[in-house]
Amino acid sequence: MKIPMLDLKSEYLYMKADIDAAIACCLEHQQWILGPEVKEFEDKVAQYLGVRHCIGTSSGTDALILALRALAIKTKGQEYFDRSDLIITTPFTFTATGDAILRAGGTPLFVDIDPTTYNLDPLLIRTCLTSFPHGLSISTIAHSKSRVIGIVPVHLYGQPSHMDEIMSIATEYGLFVAEDCAQAFGAEWQAIDGKRQKVGASGDIGCFSFFPSKNLGGFGDAGMVSTNDDELDDLIRMLLKHGGKDKYNVNHIGYNARLDTLQAAILLAKLPYIDEFNYRRRNIAELYVNGLQGLDGLIFPIAYRPLPTTHCFSHVFHQFTLRASNDSFPIANRPLPLAFMRDALQQHLRASGIDSMVYYPVPLHKMKVFKGMSNIFGQLHEAEQAASEVLSLPVEPLQSNEDTFRVIEAIKKFIE
Ligand SMILES: *Cc1c(COP(=O)(O)O)cnc(C)c1O
Numbered sequence: 001m002k003i004p005m006l007d008l009k010s011e012y013l014y015m016k017a018d019i020d021a022a023i024a025c026c027l028e029h030q031q032w033i034l035g036p037e038v039k040e041f042e043d044k045v046a047q048y049l050g051v052r053h054c055i056g057t058s059s060g061t062d063a064l065i066l067a068l069r070a071l072a073i074k075t076k077g078q079e080y081f082d083r084s085d086l087i088i089t090t091p092f093t094f095t096a097t098g099d100a101i102l103r104a105g106g107t108p109l110f111v112d113i114d115p116t117t118y119n120l121d122p123l124l125i126r127t128c129l130t131s132f133p134h135g136l137s138i139s140t141i142a143h144s145k146s147r148v149i150g151i152v153p154v155h156l157y158g159q160p161s162h163m164d165e166i167m168s169i170a171t172e173y174g175l176f177v178a179e180d181c182a183q184a185f186g187a188e189w190q191a192i193d194g195k196r197q198k199v200g201a202s203g204d205i206g207c208f209s210f211f212p213s214k215n216l217g218g219f220g221d222a223g224m225v226s227t228n229d230d231e232l233d234d235l236i237r238m239l240l241k242h243g244g245k246d247k248y249n250v251n252h253i254g255y256n257a258r259l260d261t262l263q264a265a266i267l268l269a270k271l272p273y274i275d276e277f278n279y280r281r282r283n284i285a286e287l288y289v290n291g292l293q294g295l296d297g298l299i300f301p302i303a304y305r306p307l308p309t310t311h312c313f314s315h316v317f318h319q320f321t322l323r324a325s326n327d328s329f330p331i332a333n334r335p336l337p338l339a340f341m342r343d344a345l346q347q348h349l350r351a352s353g354i355d356s357m358v359y360y361p362v363p364l365h366k367m368k369v370f371k372g373m374s375n376i377f378g379q380l381h382e383a384e385q386a387a388s389e390v391l392s393l394p395v396e397p398l399q400s401n402e403d404t405f406r407v408i409e410a411i412k413k414f415i416e
Contacts, residue, residue: 090120098110120154288404345414
C-alpha cells in the first residue's frame with residue numbers, strides 16, 4: 001500500500017455527517033454569494049484567533065493581495081505601493097508571498113532565513129535595516145527613493161516566526177507587519193510575558209489559506225484575512241467586492257475576491273476538528289523525531305521549543321520537513337548523478353511506495369519573475385542550502401502509526 005502525503009478522502013469520511021449536513025443546508029437556502037455561513041465562519045475564526053475582525057476571501061493569495069492593497073491605501077493614501085517601497089520577506093516560501101507584494105505595487109526585499117526554523121532571521125532583519133532607509137512616514141525621504149516600509153513574515157510549515165522580535169523591530173523602525181499564515185492555522189506564539197497568541201493575531205494583519213491541502217482546507221480555493229484594525233477591515237471588505245461599500249458606485253480599484261458560501265459552510269463544519277487534527281500532526285512529528293533520532297545527516301524540526309529567552313512556539317506541522325544534509329553523507333554512498341542526498345532519499349522512499357515532497361526547490365530570488373523586480377540583502381545562502389536539503393514526509397492527521405513506522409523504517413534502511 002502506498003503512503004500518500006495526505007488522504008483527503010479519509011478526512012472527509014471522518015467528518016462526513018457534518019460536511020454533508022452543511023452542504024445540504026446551502027442547497028436549501030441557495031444564498032451562494034456572501035450567504036450566512038460566510039459571516040458565521042468569519043466570526044468563529046475571529047473568536048478562535050482572538051482578533052476583532054476576520055474577512056473571508058477567495059484564496060490565500062487574494063488574502064495577501066487584499067491585505068497589502070489595504071495597507072497601501074491606509075498608510076500611503078494611494079491605491080498601490082510604489083516600486084520604491086521595499087517589503088522585507090523570506091525567499092524560502094511559496095511564490096504567492098512574493099507575488100502578492102509585486103501585485104500590490106511594492107518590491108520584495110529578500111532577507112535570509114534562520115536555518116533552524118526556516119523562517120526569517122530577525123537578527124538579519126535588524127542588520128538589513130541599518131543599511132536600507134526605512135519607515136512609513138514619507139516626509140523626510142524623497143518620494144522616489146527606495147525605503148523599507150513593511151515586513152511579511154511567513155510561518156513556514158506551520159511553525160510561527162519569532163513574532164516578538166519582528167513586532168518590536170516593526171515598532172522601532174515604523175514598519176507594518178502582514179503575517180503569511182497560510183500554513184499555520186492554529187499555531188501559537190508565546191511571548192516573553194507568557195501571553196500566548198495565535199498566528200495572525202500579532203501583526204497588523206494576518207493572511208490565511210484554506211487551499212484543500214492546507215491544515216484547514218476547503219473543497220476548493222478559499223482564504224481569510226485577520227486584523228484588529230477597523231480601518232483595514234473596512235478597506236478589505238470594500239476591495240473584495242469590486243472596491244466599494246456599494247458595488248455600483250465604488251471608491252477603489254477592487255476585485256471579485258469573496259469567500260464562497262459553500263466553502264464557508266464546509267470550513268465551518270471542519271473548524272471544530274482543527275485542534276484535534278493539529279494535535280495528531282504533532283504526534284506524528286514526535287514519532288518521526290523519536291524514530292529517526294541519531295541517524296547521521298538528518299536534521300529535524302522542533303515542535304515546541306523554549307528559545308534562548310523564554311519565548312516559545314507551538315508548531316502545527318502543516319508539513320513535517322527534515323533536512324538530509326549533503327555534507328554528512330560519504331561521497332562513496334552517493335548514488336550519482338543525483339544532485340543532492342535529499343533527491344536520493346526521495347527516490348528511495350518512492351521505490352518503497354512512500355510519497356514525499358520538496359517544499360521548495362527554488363528560492364524566490366532565483367525565479368525569473370522576481371529578477372529585476374526584487375532586492376536582496378546579503379547572500380541568502382541559508383535559503384539556498386535549505387532548498388537543496390529539505391524533504392517533507394507524509395503527515396496525514398489520520399495516518400496510522402503503522403504507516404508512520406513504515407516511513408521511519410524506510411528512511412533508516414536508506415541511511416544505515
Ligand atoms: C498556500 C500558500 C499561499 C497561497 O494560498 P492559496 O490559497 O493557494 O492562494 C501563500 N503563502 C503560502 C506560504 C502558502 O503556503
